[in-house]
Amino acid sequence: xxxxxxxxxxxxxxxxxxxxxxxxxxxxxxxxxxxxxxxxxxxxxxxxxxxxxxxxxxxxxxxxxxxxxxxxxxxxxxxxxxxxxxxxxxxxxxxxxxxxxxxxxxxxxxxxxxxxxxxxxxxxxxxxxxxxxxxxxxxxxxxxxxxxxxxxxxxxxxxxxxxxxxxxxxxxxxxxxxxxxxxxxxxxxxxxxxxxxxxxxxxxxxxxxxxxxxxxxxxxxxxxxxxxxxxxxxxxxxxxxxxxxxxxxxxxxxxxxxxxxxxxxxxxxxxxxxxxxxxxxxxxxxxxxxxxxxxxxxxxxxxxxxxxxxxxxxxxxxxxxxxxxxxxxxxxxxxxxxxxxxxxxxxxxxxxxxxxxxxxxxxxxxxxxxxxxxxxxxxxxxxxxxxxxxxxxxxxx
Numbered sequence: 001x002x003x004x005x006x007x008x009x010x011x012x013x014x015x016x017x018x019x020x021x022x023x024x025x026x027x028x029x030x031x032x033x034x035x036x037x038x039x040x041x042x043x044x045x046x047x048x049x050x051x052x053x054x055x056x057x058x059x060x061x062x063x064x065x066x067x068x069x070x071x072x073x074x075x076x077x078x079x080x081x082x083x084x085x086x087x088x089x090x091x092x093x094x095x096x097x098x099x100x101x102x103x104x105x106x107x108x109x110x111x112x113x114x115x116x117x118x119x120x121x122x123x124x125x126x127x128x129x130x131x132x133x134x135x136x137x138x139x140x141x142x143x144x145x146x147x148x149x150x151x152x153x154x155x156x157x158x159x160x161x162x163x164x165x166x167x168x169x170x171x172x173x174x175x176x177x178x179x180x181x182x183x184x185x186x187x188x189x190x191x192x193x194x195x196x197x198x199x200x201x202x203x204x205x206x207x208x209x210x211x212x213x214x215x216x217x218x219x220x221x222x223x224x225x226x227x228x229x230x231x232x233x234x235x236x237x238x239x240x241x242x243x244x245x246x247x248x249x250x251x252x253x254x255x256x257x258x259x260x261x262x263x264x265x266x267x268x269x270x271x272x273x274x275x276x277x278x279x280x281x282x283x284x285x286x287x288x289x290x291x292x293x294x295x296x297x298x299x300x301x302x303x304x305x306x307x308x309x310x311x312x313x314x315x316x317x318x319x320x321x322x323x324x325x326x327x328x329x330x331x332x333x334x335x336x337x338x339x340x341x342x343x344x345x346x347x348x349x350x351x352x353x354x355x356x357x358x359x360x361x362x363x364x365x366x367x368x369x370x371x372x373x374x375x376x377x378x379x380x381x382x383x384x385x386x387x388x389x390x391x392x393x394x395x396x397x
């Protein structure tokens with residue numbers, strides 16, 4: 001085998017934006033291998049109906065025609081998504097407004113590129129989703145951290161910091177990572193700002209399907225009378241992450257322009273998965289799976305609460321969890337960064353809450369714990385191991 005070409009000098013550096021993206025740390029702790037306690041971002045893939053999905057895939061393959069092998073959107077999936085979000089989230093839309101993308105990150109990257117010019121200001125929740133920050137940086141935006149409190153994004157603080165921002169990214173149904181729900185008062189204030197500033201709002205509704213107490217407020221898009229809210233959803237949390245299918249619901253007058261601009265970036269996710277998912281939804285399997293998963297996740301959340309109180313009650317205090325697949329716990333007397341690193345050495349994926357804060361202020365000291373990916377018995381074992389980590393961290397103070 002001939003040796004490769006020798007490198008005679010250093011390569012040119014990345015662009016400024018490329019350097020920012022390459023240097024940005026990933027907040028969520030993830031170790032190689034299958035799900036471990038307390039992995040973030042992964043649902044109960046152990047409970048996914050693989051055989052049913054395989055059967056629907058075989059059925060789709062047998063029905064393949066020329067139209068399935070060419071470029072073009074999957075109309076049945078767009079229609080199924082439009083019907084589902086109208087029924088479950090109160091969002092008024094037509095299938096023509098739905099754009100299928102390769103997951104939430106792909107949708108955020110597309111929207112940031114087509115809605116923002118380099119140097120435009122964009123509000124980002126503080127703390128907030130690292131992936132959204134990356135999409136905004138990749139578009140050359142100036143990211144403006146806006147604090148989050150018990151009512152969600154503090155719109156008044158956003159007005160003081162950057163009234164003239166061109167876009168706001170929010171997670172109003174279940175703020176990531178704190179888990180609070182944006183109040184109706186704040187939602188209306190945000191909509192009023194967007195109308196006056198002629199700005200866009202990206203609503204990431206990433207896991208609102210899983211609620212454990214009261215019914216949710218209508219999604220932000222459903223309250224929007226001015227067409228300023230763009231709704232983003234994904235099947236990574238409701239089905240499985242490697243499916244890589246998400247969707248964007250665009251205002252009617254924006255959809256064609258965005259779809260045309262998108263052709264310079266990518267054309268569409270794999271058509272086969274789209275057709276299988278469309279049949280999965282149309283045949284009622286999606287709703288049935290969501291109902292089953294709500295029971296599963298409630299059991300896993302209860303196991304997390306009980307184990308945290310039993311083994312770590314003096315040091316780790318979980319905050320209330322109303323929605324979603326993760327919990328936030330405040331730490332007493334130990335560093336969240338140190339605990340996260342020490343826990344990783346024991347095979348635990350606990351994420352420091354402070355990693356989600358990028359502004360100048362002091363970050364709270366806590367942990368973000370995913371509970372969706374592992375069974376109750378593994379949650380208990382993981383919490384026992386975390387208790388050992390916390391005890392040793394206290395001893396080293």
